[in-house]
Amino acid sequence: MSSDTVERVVIIGSGPAGYTAALYTARADLEPLVIEGWAWGGLLQQTTEVENFPGYPQGVMGPEMMQQLRDQAERFGARLRTEDATGINLSTEPGGIHEIQIGDEVIRAQTVVLAMGAEHKKLGVVGEEELGGKGVSYCATCDAAFFRDLPTVVVGGGDSAMEEAIFLTKFASKVVVIHRRDEFRASKIMVDRAREIENLEFMTPYAPTEFRAADGGALTTIALKNTETGEETEIEAKGAFIAIGHVPTTELVAEQVDRDHEGYISVDGRSTRTNVAGVFAAGDLADSTYRQAITAAASGCQAALDAERYLRDLPAG
Numbered sequence: 001m002s003s004d005t006v007e008r009v010v011i012i013g014s015g016p017a018g019y020t021a022a023l024y025t026a027r028a029d030l031e032p033l034v035i036e037g038w039a040w041g042g043l044l045q046q047t048t049e050v051e052n053f054p055g056y057p058q059g060v061m062g063p064e065m066m067q068q069l070r071d072q073a074e075r076f077g078a079r080l081r082t083e084d085a086t087g088i089n090l091s092t093e094p095g096g097i098h099e100i101q102i103g104d105e106v107i108r109a110q111t112v113v114l115a116m117g118a119e120h121k122k123l124g125v126v127g128e129e130e131l132g133g134k135g136v137s138y139c140a141t142c143d144a145a146f147f148r149d150l151p152t153v154v155v156g157g158g159d160s161a162m163e164e165a166i167f168l169t170k171f172a173s174k175v176v177v178i179h180r181r182d183e184f185r186a187s188k189i190m191v192d193r194a195r196e197i198e199n200l201e202f203m204t205p206y207a208p209t210e211f212r213a214a215d216g217g218a219l220t221t222i223a224l225k226n227t228e229t230g231e232e233t234e235i236e237a238k239g240a241f242i243a244i245g246h247v248p249t250t251e252l253v254a255e256q257v258d259r260d261h262e263g264y265i266s267v268d269g270r271s272t273r274t275n276v277a278g279v280f281a282a283g284d285l286a287d288s289t290y291r292q293a294i295t296a297a298a299s300g301c302q303a304a305l306d307a308e309r310y311l312r313d314l315p316a317g
């Protein structure tokens with residue numbers, strides 16, 4: 001089912017990048033259509049307090065911030081579709097019309113802003129997939145309450161791991177942060193905060209090699225290897241939260257837009273222009289370096305301005 005209507009701007013994704021692109025293009029009277037996905041709001045929906053987004057001196061909860069960004073875009077006329085884009089067919093012709101599918105429906109657009117963000121990276125070790133939802137999780141905010149008074153671990157050494165671990169300590173009897181190096185990638189303030197918590201411990205340099213379950217089918221034990229000495233050991237845990245970074249969500253455009261070796265969308269210099277005319281990339285899916293809410297929002301703004309200029313420069317008719 002294809003409509004005759006051609007949208008001027010379709011934004012796919014709804015983290016800080018998507019909603020900021022929506023806000024700016026809405027204010028430019030481009031009436032953007034945002035395909036925000038069922039899980040709108042992106043990864044910030046799964047975080048707790050955001051303390052480093054300028055303008056919130058007391059911090060703000062991730063879901064609250066996303067609701068506000070969404071409301072702000074809507075206030076200026078952005079139209080939201082709370083569904084997932086299921087396919088895409090980008091035109092290779094300059095000035096061509098791009099097609100985005102939502103199930104059987106085909107949406108046509110002059111410009112597309114790709115802002116699908118990133119998803120949790122997997123460890124790829126035995127038992128991880130099988131025990132998903134049975135002890136292995138990627139979101140403490142979502143699942144911490146299931147582990148009240150139980151021993152848990154967090155795997156990773158970045159800011160996400162610290163944040164998950166700190167949050168978990170309010171529920172679990174004990175939280176052990178397992179990291180493959182003695183040095184942490186996380187900011188000092190987060191590591192220091194974690195070190196002060198009584199029921200939080202660090203175990204380095206170790207990496208999980210297997211997640212094991214008892215007869216009941218739920219996680220009981222994690223096999224670990226010392227990454228320096230090769231020594232093998234194990235730790236008992238009912239919950240394991242994996243926080244080892246993210247991978248960009250770019251499968252939808254895999255064969256159609258240039259990506260780097262890690263799957264991040266390549267853009268032209270400091271712009272958000274991809275190699276396809278009229279297609280722009282903003283936020284975590286094009287950023288392997290900074291990956292902050294504020295940088296994602298800023299690139300959403302850039303994508304909106306890039307799209308606006310592209311439309312303005314199209315030949316009339």
Ligand code: NAP
Nearest residue numbers: 123156157158159160161163180181185243244245290291
């Ligand atoms: P990250 O900074 O890339 O850290 C990932 C961590 O996981 C690293 O310590 C890495 O170890 C470890 N790791 C990666 N692959 C692994 C593997 N296969 N096995 C074991 N360990 C593995 O990712 P992040 O913590 O998700 O943070 C992403 C970005 O968001 C960062 O820029 C961060 O500052 C930001 N962020 C900020 C906040 C905040 O400010 N409150 C909160 C969350 C995230 P190595 O260090 O050895 O590579």
